[in-house]
Amino acid sequence: MTKANLDLSIVIVNWNTRDMLRDCLASVFAGLGALEAEVFVVDNGSTDGSPEMLGAEFPQVVTIANRDNRGFAAANNQALFQATGRHLMLLNTDTLVHGAVLPDAVAFLDANPRVGVMGPRVLNRDGSVQASATAYPSLGRLVGQTLGLNRIAALDGYRMSGWDRQSQRSVEVISGCAMLVRRAAMVRVGLLDAGFFFYGEETDWCRRFADAGWEVVFAPVGEITHFGGGSVRNLNHRRDVMLTEGTVRLHRKHGGLMSGLACYGLLAVFNASRAILWSAVSLTRRPGAAARARHFLAVCADFGRAWPRGVRA
Numbered sequence: 001m002t003k004a005n006l007d008l009s010i011v012i013v014n015w016n017t018r019d020m021l022r023d024c025l026a027s028v029f030a031g032l033g034a035l036e037a038e039v040f041v042v043d044n045g046s047t048d049g050s051p052e053m054l055g056a057e058f059p060q061v062v063t064i065a066n067r068d069n070r071g072f073a074a075a076n077n078q079a080l081f082q083a084t085g086r087h088l089m090l091l092n093t094d095t096l097v098h099g100a101v102l103p104d105a106v107a108f109l110d111a112n113p114r115v116g117v118m119g120p121r122v123l124n125r126d127g128s129v130q131a132s133a134t135a136y137p138s139l140g141r142l143v144g145q146t147l148g149l150n151r152i153a154a155l156d157g158y159r160m161s162g163w164d165r166q167s168q169r170s171v172e173v174i175s176g177c178a179m180l181v182r183r184a185a186m187v188r189v190g191l192l193d194a195g196f197f198f199y200g201e202e203t204d205w206c207r208r209f210a211d212a213g214w215e216v217v218f219a220p221v222g223e224i225t226h227f228g229g230g231s232v233r234n235l236n237h238r239r240d241v242m243l244t245e246g247t248v249r250l251h252r253k254h255g256g257l258m259s260g261l262a263c264y265g266l267l268a269v270f271n272a273s274r275a276i277l278w279s280a281v282s283l284t285r286r287p288g289a290a291a292r293a294r295h296f297l298a299v300c301a302d303f304g305r306a307w308p309r310g311v312r313a
Contacts, residue, residue, distance in 0.1 A: 005036070005086065006036045006037060006038055006084050006085040006086065007035045007037055007085060007087065007106050008032075008035050008036075008037040008038075008085045008086070008087050008088070008089060008102065008106055009037065009038050009039075009040065009079075009080075009083035009085030009087070009088045009089070010028060010037060010038070010039045010040065010088075010089045010091055011040045011042065011076050011079040011080060011083065011088065011089065011090055011091070012024065012025070012039070012040065012041045012091050012092070012093055013041075013042045013044060013072055013076055013092075013093070014042070014043045014044065014046060014050050014093050015043070015044040015045070015046055015069055016046045016047060016048045016050065017046075017048075017050070017093040017094060018046070018048045018049055018050040018053050020093045020094045021041065021050060021053070021054075021093045022053060022057065023096060024091070024092075024093050024094070024095055025039070025041075025058050025061065027095075027096045027097040027098070028091070028097050028102070029058075029060075031097040031098070031099065031100070031101065031102050032102055032103070033100055033102065033103040034103065035102060035103055035106060037085065037102075038083065038084065038085065039060070039061050039062065040061070040062045040063075040064065040079035040082070040083065041054055041062070041063050041064070042063075042064045042066065042075040042076065042078050043063065043064065043066060044066050044068070044069040044070055044071075044075050045066050045067055045068040045069050051063065051065050062079070064078050064079060066078075071194070071196070071197035071198055072176070072196070072197070072198050072201060073193060073194045073196045073197070073201035074192075074194040074197075076191075076192055076201075077191040077192050080186070080192070081191065083183075085183065086182075086183055087105075087106055087109050087180055087181065087182055087183060088180070088181045088182075089102075089105075089178070089179065089180045089181070090176050090178070090179045090181070090202070091177070091178055091224075092177040092178070092226060094177075094226060094227040094228060095177060095178060095225060095226050095227070096224065096225040096227075098222065098223045098224060098225065099222055099223065100222060101221060101222025101223060101224055102222075104120075104221040104222045105118065105120055105180050105219075105221050105222065106180075107221075108219050108221050109180060109182055112215075112217070114214065114215050115214070115216075115217050116181065116182050116185030116186075116189070116209040116214025116215060116216065117174050117179060117180070117181050117182075117185070117206055117209050117214065117215075117216045118174065118180050118216075118217045118218070118219050119132055119133050119171075119174035119175060119178060119180070119218050119219070120178060120180075120219065120220070120221050120223065121165050121218075121221075121222065121223045121224070122165075122175065122177065122178055122223070122224050122225075122226045123223055123224070123225045123226070124225075124226070124227075125225065125227050125228075129164060129165045130175075130226055131159040131160065132165075132174065132175040132177060132178065132218075132226070133160075133165065133169070133171040133173065133174055133175070133218035134159050134160060134171065134172065134173045134175075135157055135158050135159075135160065135171070135172045135173065136172040136173060136203065136207065137158060137203070137250070139251070139259065139262055139263060139266065140157075141157055141158040142247075142263065142266045142267065142270075143266060144156075144157065144158065145158065145270065146266055146269055146270040146273065165218065165220060166220055167220065168217065168218065168219045168220065169217070169218050170215060170216065170218075171216055171217065171218050172206060172207070172210065172216060173202065173203045173206045173207075173216070174206055174216060174218065175202060176201065176202035177224075177226045178224045179202060181209075182214070185209060185212070185214045188212055189205070189208050189209050189212050190208070192204075192205055193205070193253075195249065195308075195310055195311065196246050196249060197242060197245075197246075198242045198246065199242050199243045199245070199246030199247070200243075200245075200247055200249055200250050201246070203246075203250055204249075204250055204253065204254075207254060236295070236298070237295050237298035237299045238302070240271070240295075240299045241299055241302050241303070241305055241306050244264075244267045244271075244299075244303070244306035245305065245306045245307070245308050246308075247263060248260050248263045248267065248306060248307065248308050249308035249311055250263075251263035252308060252311045253311050260308070260311075264306065267306070268300075268303060271296055271299045271300050271303065272296075274292075274296040275293060275296035275297045275299075278290075278292040278293035278296060279293040279297070281293075
């Protein structure tokens with residue numbers, strides 16, 4: 001099989017997660033089976049010795065070393081542009097691949113030619129099922145989140161927490177922590193929108209695939225553990241600011257200025273209400289309440305940064 005006909009190209013973006021990256025890559029190479037595959041690691045200016053570890057322990061990996069952190073979407077695009085597989089996979093560094101999930105996912109895509117994007121079953125650290133396949137964060141669903149309705153499984157239309165992910169289902173969003181994409185579909189839809197720095201890029205991509213007529217599907221073909229936290233552990237409240245910026249950017253891009261403003265306002269109310277709530281609870285000296293209050297107060301203080309700039313329609 002020539003390189004142009006590889007089964008799978010796996011793209012991993014790394015930023016200062018050397019030890020997680022090592023474990024992730026070891027599980028990937030152990031789980032490829034008979035697949036003809038290539039693995040890319042795009043390093044976003046890590047200072048923890050990640051590039052040196054890659055050169056010493058995984059010379060078979062195609063490493064792209066950036067001098068600075070270009071963000072998740074832009075870094076993935078660097079490798080996706082070079083990748084040659086029939087199918088492509090975005091995989092986080094804080095994941096472990098189990099069993100035959102990679103060959104089984106490729107077989108699923110081969111057997112379902114209208115599927116442009118698919119995601120396998122993703123588990124949390126404790127083995128519980130992660131909400132890696134969700135609905136689009138519409139304004140209505142954001143209202144439900146602000147009101148706390150998402151805590152009731154039957155009313156959680158966004159994360160679909162009442163679904164055990166044991167059955168195949170068409171969905172609106174597959175998490176970028178473990179996402180497989182058909183090359184033929186990507187050629188038509190295009191690469192990730194690099195305007196999204198860290199959050200929202202996979203949601204935007206899935207919507208663009210669906211708009212182009214491709215199916216976005218969750219399929220329980222195997223399991224991948226996603227520990228979470230990875231590159232954002234040191235971001236503190238900035239993680240929520242970037243999450244907000246990505247969500248507002250989605251609404252500006254796909255719904256226009258008024259939709260963006262409505263989203264921005266809803267998320268401002270969400271964070272302000274949580275800051276007030278946890279500040280009040282902290283007066284009872286409940287463990288952890290003061291830290292939560294400080295977190296949401298810091299998000300509110302930086303909320304001006306959550307308004308996206310340079311949105312492309």
